[in-house]
Amino acid sequence: MEINREQLREDLITLRKDKGFTEERLTSRDKPFIRLITGGENLEFEETKTRFIAAVQSIPNSKYVASLMVAYALQSGYEEVQPLKERRQKYADARGKDIETIRKDEDTALNELVFTLMPEPEVTTKFVTGTSNIYRTGPEFFFGRENEIKEINDVFASGTARIWIHGMGGIGKTQLCRKLFCDFDGVYPLMGWITFDGDLKTSLVENINCEKKIAAGIDKAFDDTMKFISDKRDKLVLFIDNFSGEDYDVLEALPCRTIITSRNAPTDKEAFIIRQLDFLSSEECTELFKHIYRQYRQKVSETELNDLNYIVNQIAYCHALTVKILAHTCAQNTYSIPKLREELSNRRFYMKFDDVDDENTEKMIIRKYQELFNLGSRQD
Numbered sequence: 388m389e390i391n392r393e394q395l396r397e398d399l400i401t402l403r404k405d406k407g408f409t410e411e412r413l414t415s416r417d418k419p420f421i422r423l424i425t426g427g428e429n430l431e432f433e434e435t436k437t438r439f440i441a442a443v444q445s446i447p448n449s450k451y452v453a454s455l456m457v458a459y460a461l462q463s464g465y466e467e468v469q470p471l472k473e474r475r476q477k478y479a480d481a482r483g484k485d486i487e488t489i490r491k492d493e494d495t496a497l498n499e500l501v502f503t504l505m506p507e508p509e510v511t512t513k514f515v516t517g518t519s520n521i522y523r524t525g526p527e528f529f530f531g532r533e534n535e536i537k538e539i540n541d542v543f544a545s546g547t548a549r550i551w552i553h554g555m556g557g558i559g560k561t562q563l564c565r566k567l568f569c570d571f572d573g574v575y576p577l578m579g580w581i582t583f584d585g586d587l588k589t590s591l592v593e594n595i596n597c598e599k600k601i602a603a604g605i606d607k608a609f610d611d612t613m614k615f616i617s618d619k620r621d622k623l624v625l626f627i628d629n630f631s632g633e634d635y636d637v638l639e640a641l642p643c644r645t646i647i648t649s650r651n652a653p654t655d656k657e658a659f660i661i662r663q664l665d666f667l668s669s670e671e672c673t674e675l676f677k678h679i680y681r682q683y684r685q686k687v688s689e690t691e692l693n694d695l696n697y698i699v700n701q702i703a704y705c706h707a708l709t710v711k712i713l714a715h716t717c718a719q720n721t722y723s724i725p726k727l728r729e730e731l732s733n734r735r736f737y738m739k740f741d742d743v744d745d746e747n748t749e750k751m752i753i754r755k756y757q758e759l760f761n762l763g764s765r766q767d
Contacts, residue, residue, distance in 0.1 A: 512572045515615075515623065516579035516594045525569030526562045528679055528711060531671035535662065539567060539646070542660060547620060549638065549645045553652045554664035557708030560648040563664065564626050567646065575644070576622040583627055587634035590627075591616075617642050666705040673699050675707065676714040683718030691724040698724070702731050704738040 479486055535552075542548050552560050571578055581594045592599065592608045599611035616623060623643040630638075630649045638647060639658040653659050667675070676699060677687050687695055703709040717727040 510573050510576055512575060513577055514579060515577055515596055515619075516581060517596065526565045528675060529562055529566050530675045530678070531667045532559070532563050532566070535563060535664070536567065536570070538662070540570075543624070543644050547642065547644050549641065549647065549659045551647045551649065551653050551659040551661045552664055553649045553661070556650055557706055558664050558666065559707040560664055561628055562707070564628060564646055564648055568626055571624055575624045577619050578624045578626075580626045581628065583630045583632065585632065587627075587630070587632055587637045591637070613640065619643065667707050667710075669696070669700055669705055672703065672705045672707065672710045676710050679711060679714035680718050680724075683715075684721075687724065694725045694728045698728050698731065702728070702737055706738050709738050 476486070479488075539550060542550060552563065554560055568578065568580060579595060581590050584590050584593075588605060588609045591612050592601075592605060595612050595615065597612060597615035599608040599615075601608050616625070620642040625641065625643055625645045627638070627645065627647045630647050631651070635653065635655050635658070638645070639655070647653075647659070652661060652663070673695060676695060680687060698713060699705060699710060703713055713727065713731075716722075717724060722730065
């Protein structure tokens with residue numbers, strides 16, 4: 388017999404009415420799901436009841452929310468034929484709760500019970516691109532971005548969508564996607580990671596592993612690749628990192644869940660859910676620096692905190708990649724944090740973005756990192 392959660396939930400709702408979970412109701416031939424799920428189809432009622440109570444007890448906070456579940460009624464020594472209304476009222480009075488609150492608690496318990504008795508089957512993620520394993524473990528150092536992660540999870544839970552994440556270089560777009568890629572492993576059946584190489588058609592054809600006729604030319608191979616993506620649309624999540632092309636028609640044709648990163652916002656704003664990635668907070672950048680610093684040396688001391696705060700906010704300007712590089716530079720060159728501040732200040736190393744337009748931001752970052760490389764190459 389095929390059993391699903393919705394059937395089980397409907398049975399539980401029916402059984403909880405009036406007298407609640409009685410022997411007659413639990414063993415009813417037209418409501419067999421509970422006995423099958425609890426492994427009690429061929430057992431006496433007492434054993435079935437014990438299994439059912441054990442399942443209820445495994446629900447978090449079950450002592451507080453399982454009033455109408457048979458566990459509370461039976462453990463409290465109530466007669467099984469006692470009307471549920473009486474049980475509910477006595478439970479509410481004993482805990483100083485109103486009936487409406489009890490009903491909400493009951494609904495929560497019922498939903499949790501369904502998923503306890505019928506847990507989600509494990510998903511084994513397969514990768515459709517050869518580079519996927521590089522990103523499977525997630526970024527080595529990752530802090531913050533909780534709001535962005537939650538929003539993306541919520542959007543994808545609702546169905547297929549194309550999410551466009553843009554922001555300046557080094558702000559953390561790729562790191563966020565690596566974190567999501569790791570989180571999605573075991574959630575979605577198929578995933579792929581594509582690093583854009585100048586032409587999106589070529590990137591898709593060369594990276595996605597599927598049957599395609601390469602010898603027939605790029606257009607035919609691309610059509611085969613898109614057919615594969617279309618066939619897997621509900622199961623597949625694609626990450627396209629560092630997009631900088633004009634292939635918007637190709638992106639818009641992707642029918643699967645897709646996350647695109649780019650330094651620029653898309654020109655077609657209707658086809659994507661667009662989110663600009665901003666700087667990490669000062670607190671998050673400070674924790675990022677401390678975490679990396681501890682990998683090489685001891686913890687940051689209280690006397691170094693003011694200098695660290697200055698480095699993070701006034702020198703690195705809360706630019707995530709710069710904070711990471713500075714932390715590695717400081718630790719690997721055995722600088723104290725005050726010494727690092729002194730060296731950077733002497734070289735007038737400041738990552739100020741206020742007066743730099745988008746076109747020149749990348750040039751400024753490259754120039755500043757060259758200065759930092761020279762600093763890191765020095766022997767103290």
